[in-house]
Amino acid sequence: xxxxxxxxPAPPTRTTAGxxxxxxxxxxxxxxxxxxxxxxxxxYLSPLLYMLVTSFKTGADAGSVDPQxxxxxATLEAYRTVLGADDSPVLQWLFNSVLAAAxxxxxxxxxxxxxxxxxxxxxxxxxxxxxxxxxxxxxxPPMVLLIPNFLIVNELAWVDSLPAVIxxxxxxxxxxxxxxxxxxxxPKDLEEAAEIDGCNRWQIFVRVVLPLTKPALAxxxxxxxxxxxxxxxxxxxxxxxxxxxxxxxxxxxFQSANNIHYELLMTGAVIASVPVLLLYVVAQRWVxxxxxxxxxxx
Amino acid sequence: xxxxxxxxxxxxxxxxxxxxxxxxxxRSYRWWTPYVFTAPYxxxxxxxxxAPIGYGLWISLHNWDINVPAKPFVGLGNYQELFDAGSVExxxxxxxxxxxxxxxxxxxxxxxxxxxxxxxxMNGKFRGRNLYRAVYFAPYVLGVxxxxxxxxxxxxxxxxxxxxxxxxxxxxxxxxxxxDTPAAWWALVGVTVWWTLGFNAxxxxxxxxxxxxxxxxxAKMDGAGPWQRFRxxxxxxxxxxxxxxxxxxxxxxxxxxxxxxxxxxxxxADQTKTxxxxxxxxGLRRFEMGxxxxxxxxxxxxxxxxxxxxxxxxxERQEER
Numbered sequence: 001x002x003x004x005x006x007x008x009p010a011p012p013t014r015t016t017a018g019x020x021x022x023x024x025x026x027x028x029x030x031x032x033x034x035x036x037x038x039x040x041x042x043x044y045l046s047p048l049l050y051m052l053v054t055s056f057k058t059g060a061d062a063g064s065v066d067p068q069x070x071x072x073x074a075t076l077e078a079y080r081t082v083l084g085a086d087d088s089p090v091l092q093w094l095f096n097s098v099l100a101a102a103x104x105x106x107x108x109x110x111x112x113x114x115x116x117x118x119x120x121x122x123x124x125x126x127x128x129x130x131x132x133x134x135x136x137x138x139x140x141p142p143m144v145l146l147i148p149n150f151l152i153v154n155e156l157a158w159v160d161s162l163p164a165v166i167x168x169x170x171x172x173x174x175x176x177x178x179x180x181x182x183x184x185x186x187p188k189d190l191e192e193a194a195e196i197d198g199c200n201r202w203q204i205f206v207r208v209v210l211p212l213t214k215p216a217l218a219x220x221x222x223x224x225x226x227x228x229x230x231x232x233x234x235x236x237x238x239x240x241x242x243x244x245x246x247x248x249x250x251x252x253x254f255q256s257a258n259n260i261h262y263e264l265l266m267t268g269a270v271i272a273s274v275p276v277l278l279l280y281v282v283a284q285r286w287v288x289x290x291x292x293x294x295x296x297x298x
Numbered sequence: 299x300x301x302x303x304x305x306x307x308x309x310x311x312x313x314x315x316x317x318x319x320x321x322x323x324x325r326s327y328r329w330w331t332p333y334v335f336t337a338p339y340x341x342x343x344x345x346x347x348x349a350p351i352g353y354g355l356w357i358s359l360h361n362w363d364i365n366v367p368a369k370p371f372v373g374l375g376n377y378q379e380l381f382d383a384g385s386v387e388x389x390x391x392x393x394x395x396x397x398x399x400x401x402x403x404x405x406x407x408x409x410x411x412x413x414x415x416x417x418x419x420m421n422g423k424f425r426g427r428n429l430y431r432a433v434y435f436a437p438y439v440l441g442v443x444x445x446x447x448x449x450x451x452x453x454x455x456x457x458x459x460x461x462x463x464x465x466x467x468x469x470x471x472x473x474x475x476x477x478d479t480p481a482a483w484w485a486l487v488g489v490t491v492w493w494t495l496g497f498n499a500x501x502x503x504x505x506x507x508x509x510x511x512x513x514x515x516x517a518k519m520d521g522a523g524p525w526q527r528f529r530x531x532x533x534x535x536x537x538x539x540x541x542x543x544x545x546x547x548x549x550x551x552x553x554x555x556x557x558x559x560x561x562x563x564x565x566x567a568d569q570t571k572t573x574x575x576x577x578x579x580x581g582l583r584r585f586e587m588g589x590x591x592x593x594x595x596x597x598x599x600x601x602x603x604x605x606x607x608x609x610x611x612x613x614e615r616q617e618e619r
Contacts, residue, residue, distance in 0.1 A: 030424070033424070034424070034426075037419070041434075044433060044492075045436065047448055047492075048437070048440075050452070050459060051448050065457050065462070067459045067462055111339040112339055114335040114336070114339070115335060115336045115338070115339035117335060118336045119336070122327065123332070124332035124333065130336065130340070133348070134343070137343075139605075141549065141552070141597070141598040141601045141602065142553070143573075143574055143577060143597055143598060144350075144351060144591075144594045144598045145346070145347065145350045145354065146577065146578065146594060147577070147581040147587050147590050147594060148350035148353040148354040148357060148591070149346055150581070150582055151357070151364065151587070152345065152346065152350060152353070154364065167342070167346070168346040170346075171339075171343050171347045200327065201327035201331050205335075226439055229441065230441025230442065230443070232443050232555065232556045233574070233578060236578075237578055238582075248442070248444075249443075251443045251444070252443060252446075255446075255447055255560060262451045262454075265447050265450075266451065268447070269443075269444045272443065272444050273440055276441070277436070277439070280432075280436065284432045285428075287435075288432070288500050291435075291497060291500050292500045292501055294501075
């Protein structure tokens with residue numbers, strides 16, 4: 001207790017150590033962080049840029065050992081070839097994808113929403129059984145459904161037609177779970193008031209509840225659309241003829257047919273990316289919110 | 299989209315247990331109204347989820363070919379064959395299971411850690427945060443078909459950009475990413491991390507934002523450094539989210555198909571052909587559906603066992619605290 005007790009002078013604050021005052025130092029650190037983030041983000045997206053760039057190249061340039069970031073000459077030749085190819089009707093695939101994803105989205109919303117509402121608000125025999133069953137299937141690995149669902153779809157004569165990629169996926173428990181969770185957060189007062197005013201359940205659901213549900217419907221709709229748009233394995237095996245394919249399945253066949261014609265492959269990939277990227281740019285916030293909600297509050 | 303954790307809240311239990319409906323006795327709906335609400339979904343659910351589980355088991359007990367009318371019952375024969383090293387399907391199946399296992403073991407750690415780092419970086423308050431978040435999430439919306447085509451090109455052993463830039467910084471520039479192991483494994487893992495990083499990062503970020511700031515303040519007051527704060531505040535706070543992320547990432551990795559189909563096409567010598575790839579090929583190309591169904595149940599059992607193990611690990615860790 002002799003030496004240690006001596007009061008030391010306050011140690012120099014760390015922030016001034018570099019000869020800069022704290023504010024300037026913090027500002028420097030901040031801009032450094034921004035620089036790093038911006039560089040990493042640019043690197044992160046560079047493969048997508050290169051995909052776009054390559055789609056404007058000639059076949060020889062696309063297959064060249066030296067990657068050029070600015071195509072010279074720039075040409076629309078690949079687009080002309082891809083859009084004009086008879087055996088791979090890319091525009092038809094695009095149309096099929098839009099149609100399937102839109103129909104699938106509507107089907108998910110139209111079936112999951114009322115079911116979720118009943119599970120959240122109505123009393124009925126078998127409710128807890130249904131809910132338990134829905135929850136239980138979330139633990140069933142989806143690969144066991146692949147073969148039997150193919151046979152069921154075959155019985156329905158849907159193989160090689162769009163209903164095969166529209167309907168079965170809508171049975172997923174995700175939508176019901178997601179919407180039920182949302183309904184449970186709504187206050188009951190409005191529904192009770194409508195009940196006193198003599199509305200029946202259907203009227204209450206359509207006129208009172210649904211208008212409050214728009215953000216959740218938008219989020220679920222976007223997630224369903226994206227999931228369907230990007231689904232790969234199922235359409236690859238359940239759709240067969242060139243004119244019924246969706247884009248992902250079409251692109252896979254396109255790849256095996258055009259092995260090393262990378263300018264054509266990248267053009268196909270660009271055509272498949274543009275609609276979904278546009279949707280993402282517009283609705284980014286809801287997509288991300290939907291995904292984060294599926295993890296935390298599910 | 300099978301990405302959910304099921305945690306019925308206390309109020310659900312209360313509601314489903316006991317309490318008789320509508321205490322006033324004046325329900326504004328008929329007894330059948332709820333069934334009308336649920337019927338459309340129920341029809342889908344039974345047809346495409348409940349029935350197929352039983353149907354799949356049934357198929358797996360038969361020698362089932364879609365084009366052959368006779369489907370003889372073989373009991374556990376299909377399963378026995380899978381565990382018989384001398385059969386045709388057995389070794390093929392376990393090679394595929396090994397591929398799925400290797401990919402899962404290699405990819406899951408990266409898919410858990412890298413997005414967490416990104417989420418921690420994004421959790422600060424700075425301008426453009428939402429923009430960066432959107433950037434890291436962007437590849438995920440493209441889907442595996444576009445991602446697979448793109449990276450098959452970039453990873454091309456001869457003209458690929460990846461090898462080109464490896465050469466530029468003085469590393470070997472002739473790695474055959476799509477046809478050699480172990481390079482192909484790193485290619486598949488790298489592409490998967492690039493593609494899905496944003497998904498887990500967004501979920502982590504939501505979890506991080508649910509941790510009360512006071513906890514960090516309190517830890518700081520107690521003299522905890524950044525690492526200690528991460529260890530004692532952030533990680534425990536992320537627990538529920540972490541459990542969800544681990545399980546959904548495991549499931550996604552065990553289901554890996556598109557990357558392998560488009561980038562390596564199973565090369566070399568089916569070493570990167572995953573179990574789900576083999577199941578689809580066996581059942582939906584060669585139409586040996588009994589065998590394929592048996593494979594899918596074995597794969598599902600392996601996956602469920604792994605998930606159960608993860609749950610237990612998490613619970614043990616919780617009890618230690």
